[in-house]
């Protein structure tokens with residue numbers, strides 16, 4: 724009974740704005756995940772829809788970390804603090820003075836992490852965003868790689884260089900033939916091809932984007948004379 728009374732009083736105080744510090748709403752465990760590709764821009768929505776309100780909106784990088792932007796709607800005043808000690812946000816921050824939303828332009832992996840927005844008026848609301856930055860994917864390269872002792876098949880090697888965490892896969896039509904996931908800088912995956920066919924493709928992907936490169940057999944492999952019973956087509960071999 725006493726607890727309920729205290730809670731009731733707290734809520735009243737919150738509503739009349741007397742107990743600002745105690746009235747933190749928003750689920751502190753709820754973190755909104757945001758994925759973005761390196762070099763792109765991302766906008767984190769403050770959730771403020773009432774443009775005429777007198778909110779004080781503050782943005783912090785990392786929970787309780789450095790203040791990077793402050794929007795005082797009552798005073799119509801905006802401060803962007805992008806020259807902190809490590810300068811990682813320099814010239815990359817924009818805020819919408821009406822909604823208090825924060826935009827990070829030309830994002831890099833240095834800007835990955837948790838962002839926290841605090842909207843203070845009569846009550847205080849906190850939202851958190853977990854920003855994950857993915858590398859921009861390069862287009863995979865396919866080459867025909869001649870095996871030393873074979874003239875009966877074509878070996879195709881698909882590769883990507885200088886990438887972070889990606890998956891590299893070979894498809895025939897829509898069927899997955901093989902794939903590797905690696906965090907190496909260089910990735911390559913080979914495919915032994917015995918039947919002449921243009922339906923193969925190599926795909927490089929991460930959770931938010933992908934590139935497909937289609938095999939052109941005419942370019943990569945030259946036909947040889949024998950027939951392969953299993954597919955009723957001519958064998959092929961790498962062009963040199």
Ligand SMILES: *[C@@H]1O[C@H](CO)[C@@H](O)[C@H](O)[C@H]1NC(C)=O
Pocket residue numbers: 762829831
């Ligand atoms: C984006 O950031 C990178 C790395 O900091 C920089 O080299 C590049 O010039 C920036 N691009 C633009 C358009 O600002």
Ligand SMILES: *[C@@H]1O[C@H](CO)[C@@H](O)[C@H](O)[C@H]1NC(C)=O
Pocket residue numbers: 754837853854855
């Ligand atoms: C943010 O997202 C990354 C990647 O999904 C995850 O590893 C990390 O634990 C998340 N951090 C928080 C605080 O939710």
Ligand SMILES: *[C@@H]1O[C@H](CO)[C@@H](O)[C@H](O)[C@H]1NC(C)=O
Pocket residue numbers: 872873
């Ligand atoms: C080519 O040589 C490798 C190793 O010497 C052997 O494992 C493979 O079976 C050979 N391939 C053919 C088609 O003879």
Ligand SMILES: *[C@@H]1O[C@H](CO)[C@@H](O)[C@H](O)[C@H]1NC(C)=O
Pocket residue numbers: 884885908909
């Ligand atoms: C990745 O491949 C490129 C081109 O083949 C090569 O120059 C570079 O040294 C390789 N890097 C690593 C870490 O293997």
Ligand SMILES: *[C@@H]1O[C@H](CO)[C@@H](O)[C@H](O)[C@H]1NC(C)=O
Pocket residue numbers: 926928932933
């Ligand atoms: C490639 O991206 C598209 C959407 O952009 C998605 O529908 C598709 O499943 C992705 N493919 C792979 C292999 O990740």
Ligand SMILES: *[C@@H]1O[C@H](CO)[C@@H](O)[C@H](O)[C@H]1NC(C)=O
Pocket residue numbers: 921939940941942
């Ligand atoms: C494959 O490559 C050949 C020779 O470069 C070209 O003439 C042909 O149009 C290509 N086929 C496709 C489907 O792109």
